[in-house]
Amino acid sequence: MSATATEKAAPLTDRGRRTREKLLTAARHEFEERGYAGTRMADIARAAGVSHGTTYTWFADKEAVLRAIVDEMLAEVYAALSLSDDVPDPEQRMLEANRRYLAAYRSHGRMLEVVEEAAMADPRYRDALSGVRRDHVARVSRDIARLQKAGAAADDIDPHVAAAALCAMVEGFGRHWYGRGEGAGSDDDLAVTTLTTLWARGLGVRTRSSRSTTSTRRTR
Numbered sequence: 001m002s003a004t005a006t007e008k009a010a011p012l013t014d015r016g017r018r019t020r021e022k023l024l025t026a027a028r029h030e031f032e033e034r035g036y037a038g039t040r041m042a043d044i045a046r047a048a049g050v051s052h053g054t055t056y057t058w059f060a061d062k063e064a065v066l067r068a069i070v071d072e073m074l075a076e077v078y079a080a081l082s083l084s085d086d087v088p089d090p091e092q093r094m095l096e097a098n099r100r101y102l103a104a105y106r107s108h109g110r111m112l113e114v115v116e117e118a119a120m121a122d123p124r125y126r127d128a129l130s131g132v133r134r135d136h137v138a139r140v141s142r143d144i145a146r147l148q149k150a151g152a153a154a155d156d157i158d159p160h161v162a163a164a165a166l167c168a169m170v171e172g173f174g175r176h177w178y179g180r181g182e183g184a185g186s187d188d189d190l191a192v193t194t195l196t197t198l199w200a201r202g203l204g205v206r207t208r209s210s211r212s213t214t215s216t217r218r219t220r
Helices: 014-034 041-048 052-058 062-081 090-119 123-149 159-179 188-203 208-219
Strands: none
Touching: 014 041, 014 052, 014 062, 014 090, 041 052, 041 062, 062 090, 062 123, 090 123, 090 159, 090 188, 123 159, 159 188
């Protein structure tokens, strides 16, 4: 997200950096517990164990605090979505992509809900969330197009539409499974492999299990 005049200069000393990080950690906890509207700068100061004035040394207001948290969080989400070409097998690529996305959602699901709350009043947060969605869909769309070109995926589906639908499936799953506790105590690996199987079947990509079944039938 772009900087504004309300942001303070970055701390130059180790002590200053530690104080700023302590404030961000405390603020994230308060936002997740109280929501954006219900959190005050005094709550952040108390949770961080610093004076009220110290909070304002680094952040002009709670919106500036939230913006700093969002910048760090989105950097992690974008990194999770950046899958290198070193994973050529389609099924493994989908598996790894889903694993990374769900891991990011498990870490940030509640905070993403806080950002959505803030986005109701501030279009910058809507734009930030939309940017993650666009990037996710664009990456998946390119992967689908490459699979189709290689003859490894069904060619009667539109890559962009399919990517938008599949990403929505994983995003919605993450929101409810992790953000809202539907999957409490469940096996993360099972969630990842199930989503990957649905993803592969939807694209007509042959998985290891389907290849094994075909091979078994041929040898009978």
